[in-house]
Amino acid sequence: MDSLITAAARALAVGDPLGALKRVALRDDASALALRGIAMAQLGDLARAKTLLRRAARAFGPREVVSRARCVVAEAEVAFAARELGWSTKALDAARATLDAHGDRVNAAHARHLAVRRLLLLGRLDDAERALADVDPLPLPPASRASHDLLVAGIAMRRLRTSDARAALARAERAARDARIPALSAEVESARLVLDTPAARLVAGGEERQLRLEDVEALLASPALVVDACRYVVRDERESVSLARRPVLFALARALGEAWPHDAPRDVLIARAFGSRFTDESHRARLRVEVARLRTAVRSMADVRATRRGFALTPRRAREVVVLARPVEHEHATVLALLADGESWSSSALGLALGTSQRSVQRALDALAAAGRAQSFGRGRARRWITPPLPGFTTTLLLPAPLPTD
Known part of the structure; x- marks a missing residue:
C-alpha cells in the first residue's frame, strides 16, 4: 500500500x-x-x-x-x-x-x-x-x-x-x-x-406531568395500575394484558383510567370508543357489550363496575390508576418518531421498520406533508422523506419496540 x-x-x-x-x-x-x-x-x-x-x-x-x-x-x-x-x-x-x-x-x-x-x-x-x-x-x-x-x-x-x-x-x-x-x-x-428529556406524560387524578425515561422505568416497577398508551397495555406490578389489537377496549380502559378515582360518563366513553358525538340506545347497548369484554380482559387486575352515570375502574391490587401517555398525541406519531432521527427515509423503509404496508405509510406521509410536518425530495424509488427533529422530548417510547412486560 x-x-x-x-x-x-x-x-x-x-x-x-x-x-x-x-x-x-x-x-x-x-x-x-x-x-x-x-x-x-x-x-x-x-x-x-x-x-x-x-x-x-x-x-x-x-x-x-x-x-x-x-x-x-x-x-x-x-x-x-x-x-x-x-x-x-x-x-x-x-x-x-x-x-x-x-x-x-x-x-x-x-x-x-x-x-x-x-x-x-x-x-x-x-x-x-x-x-x-x-x-x-x-x-x-x-x-x-x-x-x-x-x-x-x-x-x-x-x-x-x-x-x-x-x-x-x-x-x-x-x-x-x-x-x-x-x-x-x-x-x-x-x-x-x-x-434527560421528557419521554412520556403521566395522567393521574385529572393532572398531567412529563416523565423522563428513568421516571417511566420507576412507574412501571411501582404498584400502580398503569394504562400504558405507549404500547396499548394495561399492567400492574404482577402482570400485563395487551390490548394493541383491540383498540375499542383500550380506548375504554384509557378513558376509565383518566377518570379514576371517579367514574366516566357513558357519553364520554361512547365518544372515546366509537367516535360518536350523539348517543342512542344502540350506542349504549354496544357500550355495555364492550365494557363486558374489557371487564373479562382485565379481570385479574381490576374490575369495571357500573355507576349511575357510567362506569368506573377499580383496581384489585394497586392503590392507584394512572395513564402513561405518549409525549405527542398524533395519529401518525410512530412515523414522526422514525423521521425525527434526522435521516432521510423512503416509504418502503418506514414500512419495514414499522411492520406495516408501504401504502399505509404513504398515506401517513401524505397527511404529514399536508400538515407541514414532513417533506419529501426526489422522485419515484429515489423519493425520500425528512422532518425537523421534534423539539423538547425524546421519541424512544414512540419507536416500534415492545416495553418489558415482566
Whole structure:
C-alpha cells in the first residue's frame, strides 16, 4: 500500500474526509475508489459513495477477498445511513465471516455492529442483544468501542434499563474522547440527551406531568395500575394484558383510567370508543357489550363496575390508576418518531421498520406533508422523506419496540 493510500486511510479514521480526498481524488485504482467512496459517505453524498464502493469491489482482484469484503461492509453502512433497510444481510454476514477468517477483527466487529444497528432500528431487540453479545469490545480500538457502547445504550434505553444505559454512555464518552473524532463525541452527547428529556406524560387524578425515561422505568416497577398508551397495555406490578389489537377496549380502559378515582360518563366513553358525538340506545347497548369484554380482559387486575352515570375502574391490587401517555398525541406519531432521527427515509423503509404496508405509510406521509410536518425530495424509488427533529422530548417510547412486560 503506497503512502498516499495510507495517509488517506488515516485521515478517514479520524473523521477528515476532505484530507482523504486531497490525496486520492484523482486516482481510479481499487484502493483509491474505496477510500473516495468512504469519504463521500462521510460528506453525506451517499449515492456517489455507493457507486464508488461498488466500483472498488469490482476493481479488486479475485484474490483480494479481504478488500472486497471491506467494500461490502462499507456499502452496507452507506445503505443503513440512507435508511435502505431492505438490503440483504447475507452479503454482510459473508463479508464478516471473510474478515474474521483473515484476522481482520476490527472490520468484522464493525460488520456485526451494522447488523445490530439494523435490528435495533427494526425493533428486534432480542436478536440485536444476542448478536451484540458475540462481540468482545475490549480488543477493539476506541472508535469501535464507542460504537459498541452506543449500541448497548440504545438497547438498554428501549428496554427501559436507564442505569445500564447511563453506564454504557459513560464508557462510550471515554472511548470517543480517546478516538478524538468530534462526530463520534457528538453522537454520544445526542444519545445522552435522550435520557434527560421528557419521554412520556403521566395522567393521574385529572393532572398531567412529563416523565423522563428513568421516571417511566420507576412507574412501571411501582404498584400502580398503569394504562400504558405507549404500547396499548394495561399492567400492574404482577402482570400485563395487551390490548394493541383491540383498540375499542383500550380506548375504554384509557378513558376509565383518566377518570379514576371517579367514574366516566357513558357519553364520554361512547365518544372515546366509537367516535360518536350523539348517543342512542344502540350506542349504549354496544357500550355495555364492550365494557363486558374489557371487564373479562382485565379481570385479574381490576374490575369495571357500573355507576349511575357510567362506569368506573377499580383496581384489585394497586392503590392507584394512572395513564402513561405518549409525549405527542398524533395519529401518525410512530412515523414522526422514525423521521425525527434526522435521516432521510423512503416509504418502503418506514414500512419495514414499522411492520406495516408501504401504502399505509404513504398515506401517513401524505397527511404529514399536508400538515407541514414532513417533506419529501426526489422522485419515484429515489423519493425520500425528512422532518425537523421534534423539539423538547425524546421519541424512544414512540419507536416500534415492545416495553418489558415482566
